[in-house]
Amino acid sequence: MLTAVVFTGNTGFTEKYANWVANQLKCDLFRLEDVTAEDLKKYPLVVFGGWVKGGYIQGLQELQGKVRGKYIVFAVGALPKRDGDAARFKEKNGLQDIPTFYFEGGLRWYRLTEGQKAALLMYKETLQSFDYRKLSANERFFLNNIGRTFDHSSLDGVSELTDFLESERGQKLTAD
Numbered sequence: 001m002l003t004a005v006v007f008t009g010n011t012g013f014t015e016k017y018a019n020w021v022a023n024q025l026k027c028d029l030f031r032l033e034d035v036t037a038e039d040l041k042k043y044p045l046v047v048f049g050g051w052v053k054g055g056y057i058q059g060l061q062e063l064q065g066k067v068r069g070k071y072i073v074f075a076v077g078a079l080p081k082r083d084g085d086a087a088r089f090k091e092k093n094g095l096q097d098i099p100t101f102y103f104e105g106g107l108r109w110y111r112l113t114e115g116q117k118a119a120l121l122m123y124k125e126t127l128q129s130f131d132y133r134k135l136s137a138n139e140r141f142f143l144n145n146i147g148r149t150f151d152h153s154s155l156d157g158v159s160e161l162t163d164f165l166e167s168e169r170g171q172k173l174t175a176d
Contacts, residue, residue, distance in 0.1 A: 002042060003165075006067075007049035008032040008059035011112065013105025013153055014076040018049045020158045021074070025165070032059045037066040044069050047161070051105075052077035055092045072099040074161055078107045078145070079138055080152070101161045106151040120146045 003025055007018035022029040025047070030039065032048075040046060046067045050057040057075045075089050085102035089095065109117070124146040127139055135143065 003027040003045045003047060004030060004035075004040060004043040005047045005049065006030045006032050006035055006040070006063060008051070008062075009049075009076075010051045010053075010058070011105075011108040013103075013108075013151075014049045014051045016153055017074065017076055017103050017105070017158065020155050021047055021049070021161060024158055024162045032062060032066075035066065037068065040067050040069075045165075046071040047074070047165075048072070049074045049076060051075070052079075052089070055088070057089060057093050060093055060095075072101075072161070072165075074101040074103055076103045076105040076153075078105060078150075078152075079141060080104055081157070082137075099164060101164075103157045104152045104154070106153060107145065107149060108151075109147060109149045 005018050005022040005025070005027055007014050007029075008031065009015045009018075018029060027047075028043075046063070046069065048060070048063045048067075048071055050059040050063070050073070052058070052075050057073060060073065063071070073089075073093075073095060081102055081104045086100045089102060090098065090100045093100075112120070124143060127135060127143040132140065132143070
């Protein structure tokens with residue numbers, strides 16, 4: 001089965017995962033910005049990766065305007081992976097019938113725009129005004145990590161997606 005991996009990224013983590021997925025599946029890899037609907041017509045399956053901002057998968061609407069066949073989605077964010085992440089992304093992004101996965105990436109502070117940095121620092125200031133014990137796990141994570149660079153990406157996370165594709169196809173898709 002012909003498969004394409006298409007991604008859009010912000011600080012490099014989605015690109016890292018897209019490369020890992022494409023290597024595991026031995027398929028073509030495209031940046032969303034560089035691929036057209038015409039390019040994707042020959043692929044019965046597209047694996048799309050987008051970065052997360054405010055719970056929304058960036059680039060998803062643009063991908064949906066380009067892909068005509070079946071697709072699956074992976075989202076990459078800075079937050080630690082927790083049970084139910086994929087279901088929350090499915091709901092918030094209108095992906096009820098689309099297989100969706102979440103991969104933990106990280107934050108490359110030095111790759112953010114000044115506007116992105118300013119927004120995150122304002123969010124951190126807001127969080128600091130609350131009782132730390134009453135913050136959610138995600139809020140505490142952001143409070144402790146905004147302003148620094150960290151990388152929690154893992155090749156192991158890709159196996160969830162490739163295992164799913166193998167079970168759907170009834171055959172092993174990756175090379176040994």
